[in-house]
Amino acid sequence: MEYIFIVNPRARSGTGKLTWDRLEPELKKRRIVYRAYLTRYAGEAADIAREVTKDGKEHILAVLGGDGTVNEVLNGICDLRKVILGYIPIGSSNDFARGIQIPKEPKEALDLLLERKYIREIDVGLMIRKDKQKRFAVSAGIGFDAAVCHEVCLSKWKQFLNKLHMGKLSYAVVALRRLIKDPAVRAEVCLDTGEKAVYDRTYFIAAMNQQYEGGGFRFCPKASAQDGKLDVIIVSGLPKWKILCLLPTAFWGGHVYFKGVTTLQCKSIAIRLESPLPIHTDGEPVFLRDEMKACLLPDRIRIITA
Ligand SMILES: Nc1ncnc2c1ncn2[C@@H]1O[C@H](COP(=O)(O)OP(=O)(O)OP(=O)(O)O)[C@@H](O)[C@H]1O
Incomplete structure (x- = not known):
């Protein structure tokens, strides 16, 4: 072919x-x-x-x-x-x-x-906001992670660090800046299971089809693109200095043991925020939104893997 x-x-x-x-x-x-x-x-x-x-x-x-x-x-x-x-x-x-x-x-x-040699079928995510829909392979998120993606896209740091083959570092540099600047908001989360919860002072929520986002942060260590489920991470209710401490541990998934980090699995999630924050799909940012939904599509895609 x-x-x-x-x-x-x-x-x-x-x-x-x-x-x-x-x-x-x-x-x-x-x-x-x-x-x-x-x-x-x-x-x-x-x-x-x-x-x-x-x-x-x-x-x-x-x-x-x-x-x-x-x-x-x-x-x-x-x-x-x-x-x-x-x-x-x-x-x-x-x-x-x-x-x-x-x-x-x-x-x-x-x-x-x-x-x-190996062709696997993987899940494909769908992010829905108002009347718009977008597929994703890795993750869709709202809040801090999307703000980081947004700033990295515009940042001169990325170009500079890419030249040094250290592009990944641009995410860490920007993450620090955004953490200091960005507000935390109240979030209402509804899952397909009927579970509903409110999280005060939420920094970000990401619905993930893969374990890693943001240049190697293993935010959802249990995520698999083949399990028919979305893994969700919610970071809320903790002081900024603590997020700073837990962020490096997210490179290997150690952050999940911190109080204030919630991980869930679901088939679909609806998020409503008290005030709008940036959202992204696969690191591609869109504007500020106060609600988004994410789910998996019924159709999967085949991919050539190792
Ligand atoms: N010819 C082009 N000129 C300008 N932008 C382009 C062109 N082709 C693609 N793009 C845009 O470049 C952006 C970044 O591309 P891509 O994600 O592949 O690379 P990257 O940003 O270096 O990698 P990563 O997303 O893994 O950090 C995409 O949003 C895409 O729309």
Whole structure:
């Protein structure tokens, strides 16, 4: 089957193009049948995926980029059941690749993609806000984590640290700043199980399909994209200095033992805040909202993994 490569040349501050230039000769050398699209603007990866998959036939979409590009492609696909996704992670956070254990070395990821030895079905999340919906592969969140994503996207730190191959650090730098600045709000949470709870002084709530977000924070250590459930983390009711202490422990999942960190599993969640905070899907921020819902789609997608 033909491989359709969707390449974000701008991922990790331009590394996408360099990586593609390094990998494409390999495809030619191995006589792989492929088509390649290099995105020219933000949002084009979704347009390409939509255009390619609108014929309703089976396709292999091979994404080269970061979590944002995977998210765009996922949102462009017409019928998830008809697509096999391959992935070469070259973003700065790479939480999707981390979650499904795709090697971060591009050549290794390409080998895996071309071998097509293991293909797994994974869940796909759906974030709903007012009349808009967006799919997600990693997570959807409201509050502090979304504010961090938003600022990282605009920040010069990311470009600078990406050049030093330390892009992940940009999330930590910005997280510190936002923690000091951002307010905590009262949140009402309703699960599909009928459970309802109110959390005072909430910093953030994330509904996760994978264990990691924000460049390697293992916020939901029990999450699996194959279990048919969303894992939720709620951080509330603790002083900011304590969040600062627990944040580093989130790299290995130790934060879940702190009072004020709640983790849950559900099929869907509805969140209502007393005042609006930023929201995100897969690290792509949107504006301030005071409510959001998240659930898993009935359809899953196949992905080439290790
Ligand atoms: N040609 C382009 N010009 C400008 N922006 C683009 C272009 N192609 C894609 N984009 C945008 O680049 C953004 C970031 O891409 P991506 O997430 O792949 O890389 P990253 O930010 O380096 O990685 P990560 O999300 O893992 O930190 C996406 O929001 C996407 O819409």
